[in-house]
Amino acid sequence: MGEAGFLPYGRQSIEEDDIEAVARALRGDFLTTGPLVGQFEEAFAARVGASHAVCCTSGTAALHLAALALGLGPGDVAIVPAITFLATANAVRYVGAEVVFADVDPSSGLMTPETLEAALGETARLGRGVPRAVLPVHLKGVPADMVGLSAVAARQGLAVIEDGAHALGTRYGGGAFQVGGNRHAAMTAFSLHPVKTMTSGEGGMVTTEDEALARNLRRFRSHGMEADPARWRQPDLGMEGGLPAPWYHEMGEIGFNYRLPDVNCALGLSQLGKLDRFLARRAELVVLYDRLLRIRLAPVVLPPARPADADPGWHLYAVQIDFAAAGLSRRALIAGLRQDGIGTQVHYIPVPWQPYYRQRYGEGSFPGAAAFYRGTLSLPLFPAMTDEDVLRVVDCLAARLAAR
Numbered sequence: 178m179g180e181a182g183f184l185p186y187g188r189q190s191i192e193e194d195d196i197e198a199v200a201r202a203l204r205g206d207f208l209t210t211g212p213l214v215g216q217f218e219e220a221f222a223a224r225v226g227a228s229h230a231v232c233c234t235s236g237t238a239a240l241h242l243a244a245l246a247l248g249l250g251p252g253d254v255a256i257v258p259a260i261t262f263l264a265t266a267n268a269v270r271y272v273g274a275e276v277v278f279a280d281v282d283p284s285s286g287l288m289t290p291e292t293l294e295a296a297l298g299e300t301a302r303l304g305r306g307v308p309r310a311v312l313p314v315h316l317k318g319v320p321a322d323m324v325g326l327s328a329v330a331a332r333q334g335l336a337v338i339e340d341g342a343h344a345l346g347t348r349y350g351g352g353a354f355q356v357g358g359n360r361h362a363a364m365t366a367f368s369l370h371p372v373k374t375m376t377s378g379e380g381g382m383v384t385t386e387d388e389a390l391a392r393n394l395r396r397f398r399s400h401g402m403e404a405d406p407a408r409w410r411q412p413d414l415g416m417e418g419g420l421p422a423p424w425y426h427e428m429g430e431i432g433f434n435y436r437l438p439d440v441n442c443a444l445g446l447s448q449l450g451k452l453d454r455f456l457a458r459r460a461e462l463v464v465l466y467d468r469l470l471r472i473r474l475a476p477v478v479l480p481p482a483r484p485a486d487a488d489p490g491w492h493l494y495a496v497q498i499d500f501a502a503a504g505l506s507r508r509a510l511i512a513g514l515r516q517d518g519i520g521t522q523v524h525y526i527p528v529p530w531q532p533y534y535r536q537r538y539g540e541g542s543f544p545g546a547a548a549f550y551r552g553t554l555s556l557p558l559f560p561a562m563t564d565e566d567v568l569r570v571v572d573c574l575a576a577r578l579a580a581r
Contacts, residue, residue, distance in 0.1 A: 184557040184566055185520040187372035187493070190455060195447045202443035209438045217377075217442035220449055225345070225357030227365075227384035229391035232377075232442065233398050233435040236342045236368025239381030240268035240312075242435060243338045243364045246383075246393035249274040253309040256296045256335070258288035259527045259546035261314040265340050266528050269312070275305040278529045278541060283548035284482040284497065286316045290325035292545065297333055310336045315344035315356055317481055317524070317555075318374075318489040323349060327361035337361060342368035345375065346456045346490025356490070357384045364390060369445060372559075374459070374492055375452050377445030380437050401432025458560040459491040462567055466494055466556070469571045477503050477578060494558040495524055500551070503578050507554065510577055517573040522555045 202213060214232060222230035233239050249255060253274040257266045260281045269276050279288045279296035293311060300308050311330050313321040323339070330337050339362040341347070347356040357365045364387075369380035383394050396403055406412060406421040415425035437445075448455075467480045479497045483489055500507055511521050527546040528534060556570055 183518045183520065184562070184570065185559075186522045186555045186557050188559050188561070189371035189376050190451075190560045191376075192451075195444055198443045198447035199440055202440045205439070207439045210436050211439040213439040213442040213446065214437060217437075217445045217449070218382075220446060221382055222384060224449060224452065225365075225384055226355050227357055227359060228386045229388065229394075230382055230384045231391060231394040231398065232437040232445070233381045233383070234437055235379055235435075236366060236370060236373075236381040237264040237268065238398070238433070238435040239366035239368070239383045240264055240338070240340065241271050241433070242394050242397050243366050243383050244268050244272045244274070244310075245397045245432075246385075246390045247310060247336055247338065247363065249309055252306045254300050254306040255310040255312055255338075256288075256293060256300070256308065257312050257528070258286075258292075258314050258316075259529050259543040260286040260316060260525055260549055261340065261528060262342070262525055263528060263531065264342075265312050265314055266534065269310075274309070276534070276538070277303065277305060277308075278534075278538075278543065280543045280545040281549060282482075283545040284479075285319060286495075286546075286549040286553065287319065287321045288313050288326065289322060290329050293326055293329050297329075308333060308335055310338055312338045312340050313362075314340040314342075315347055317493040317495050318343050318347050318491040319481060319483040320344060320347050320349040320356060320487050320489065322484070323354070323361040336363045338363060339365040341365045342370075342373070343492040344490055345373065345492075346452060348488040348490075349484070349486060351486045352488055359384060359386050363387060364394075372492075374455055374490055375445070375448035377437065377441040377448065380441050380445060397432040398435040399432060400434060401428045401430050402426045403429060455560045456490050458562075459558060460489075462558055462562055462564075463489075463491050463494060465564055465567045466558075466571070469567065470496065473571060473575050474578065478574065491558060493524055493555045495553050495555040497549075497552040498554055505578060510554070510574075513577045514573055517577075519557060519570055519573055521557075523550075523553060524555050526550060 218230040251273040255269040259278045279292040341356045344356040364385045367382040369377040404426045
């Protein structure tokens with residue numbers, strides 16, 4: 178980016194061939210649902226090792242579709258980590274199910290098997306409904322303990338929907354498993370928002386190994402319409418001369434318009450071809466950040482925690498800062514870094530602290546989430562950054578902390 182440019186905490190990496198891919202789609206016959214949708218889904222599924230991939234309009238839509246496909250509804254409960262973006266919990270509420278929040282590890286911000294077990298105990302005490310699902314979140318690109326979490330889920334009869342919005346390209350278990358391959362989940366939801374590892378402009382994707390779930394996902398993303406005569410509930414209305422009418426469809430249950438246009442899929446396909454390069458550059462920047470922070474700012478500033486057997490597909494570089502030891506408030510540090518031309522962000526405010534959820538469920542106790550939130554700050558991380566940009570961020574961070 179260079180010394181003079183403003184460094185946001187994240188941004189898209191759009192190149193000339195991405196622009197040309199979109200231009201070709203604009204010159205074609207389809208702007209909305211056309212052949213590029215299927216091509217993008219097939220390529221994405223192959224990249225993450227899934228049997229099925231279903232694209233949609235956003236990561237939030239992906240989570241909503243997953244909840245719909247699973248059949249969550251009133252009387253059901255889903256466990257969601259206290260540290261995540263609003264959409265993880267909101268998607269549960271969209272379908273009328275209730276949320277029980279699980280606390281997180283204070284250093285990583287991740288749900289653990291222990292906090293999931295505690296949340297299930299709280300679910301039984303509160304009596305909000307029947308536990309049906311758990312939605313682990315891979316925060317920053319760092320994977321949650323899916324082996325441990327899925328074991329708890331299996332014992333308790335819970336379906337697992339992974340929130341992989343941050344984790345495209347993430348592997349765990351020493352590289353044996355990839356987020357999106359659904360080795361330990363029924364479905365995985367991804368976001369293709371511009372600040373994520375790759376983008377389709379805006380968009381989302383759900384992967385699954387279950388053909389029935391994939392069929393549900395596709396139906397719910399298109400108003401709930403069913404065009405397959407074998408699945409019609411009123412086949413007599415759809416037949417003419419003993420043959421299915423080509424225009425006939427049924428809506429057995431209400432769905433949504435979550436279809437991703439061809440122009441977005443064109444960009445997504447182009448970006449997907451660069452994913453390995455984007456991931457490699459992000460990993461290089463993280464290695465440099467880690468080394469510089471340990472040398473210059475430990476223990477006041479610590480790199481993001483991650484399991485030893487994880488290979489994150491890094492989305493965010495969210496450090497932990499001991500602001501009390503630094504003698505500087507987070508607000509003052511963010512303002513100072515912005516004066517230096519460096520953008521930062523906080524990921525995230527604990528969701529159970531939001532007024533909607535406090536009013537619905539009460540305050541609750543989430544000491545791990547509170548501790549993680551107190552210290553977290555996301556520093557710039559995106560593929561177009563240079564090594565000099567990382568040096569600049571660390572220099573400015575060190576200067577601001579030293580000037581307390």
